[in-house]
Amino acid sequence: AAGVIQSPRHLIKEKRETATLKCYPIPRHDTVYWYQQGPGQDPQFLISFYEKMQSDKGSIPDRFSAQQFSDYHSELNMSSLELGDSALYFCASSLVSGGPGNEQFFGPGTRLTVL
Amino acid sequence: ELKVEQNPLFLSMQEGKNYTIYCNYSTTSDRLYWYRQDPGKSLESLFVLLSNGAVKQEGRLMASLDTKARLSTLHITAAVHDLSATYFCAGPYTGTASKLTFGTGTRLQVTL
Incomplete structure (x- = not known):
């Protein structure tokens, strides 16, 4: 079965640079979520989109922005990168309008390292 | 603000033992x-518990939900090394496109 695709899988950036992470949800899923997981920590919710509209916002820095496109893929844009942004970034998708439980399926993650 | 707490944070157990x-x-x-x-890997969905009293089992793992007590348990039966993970x-669940708040995680180490 098709899963959530994220690219790139690994990314190394310098401080103050920008980064763009991409997420391709499971086909027909209508909702995308972004989470950040620091070393040894639990995943923290950043932002979500339902049917291409922002539906919820968590502890996402103002330096970060995201959007969902007409084909349902999503991009997380990160500017003025800081050392503390080094983390695993997960995208998850779900089908809100069908299926029990609103189960979120996670992608493999993008490991961002800021030097 | 929702808080989700797990315990223990770390669990070392021998193969064949049970724990919750x-x-x-x-x-x-x-x-x-x-x-x-698993370390450095993605999050794999194990169980979705949909109602009070829900119990689900998959292999050596069984999860339950008590919404009145606001408590869920994950029971491990006869642990094997392959269950080592967080x-x-x-x-x-608060409605459409509900975000998830994660617990602190329990790092399970199953030793031979």
Whole structure:
């Protein structure tokens, strides 16, 4: 079965640079979520989109922005990168309008390292 | 603000033993999720518990939900080394496109 695709899988950036992470949800899923997981920590919710509209916002820095496109893929844009942004970034998708439980399926993650 | 607490944070157990991981959450929710994560890997969905009294089992893992007590448990039966991972509970469900708040995670190490 098709899963959530994220690219790139690994990314190394310098401080103050920008980064763009991409997420391709499971086909027909209508909702995308972004989470950040620091070393040894639990995943923290950043932002979500339902049917291409922002539906919820968590502890996402103002330096970060995201959007969902007409084909349902999503991009997380990160500017003025800081050392503390080094983390695993997960995208998850779900089908809100069908299926029990609103189960979120996670992608493999993008490991961002800021030097 | 929702709080999700798990205990223990770290669990070392021998193969063949049984143990339970506890997940307490601070606000009403009629569903609760359990995920497994191997080091540096993605989060794998284990169980979606949809109602009070729900019990689900998969292999050596069994999860249950008590919404009145705001408690979920993940029981491990006759542990094997392959179960070594970090287990997260997450919730709540607050409606359409509901975000997940994760517990602190329980790092399980099964020794031979």
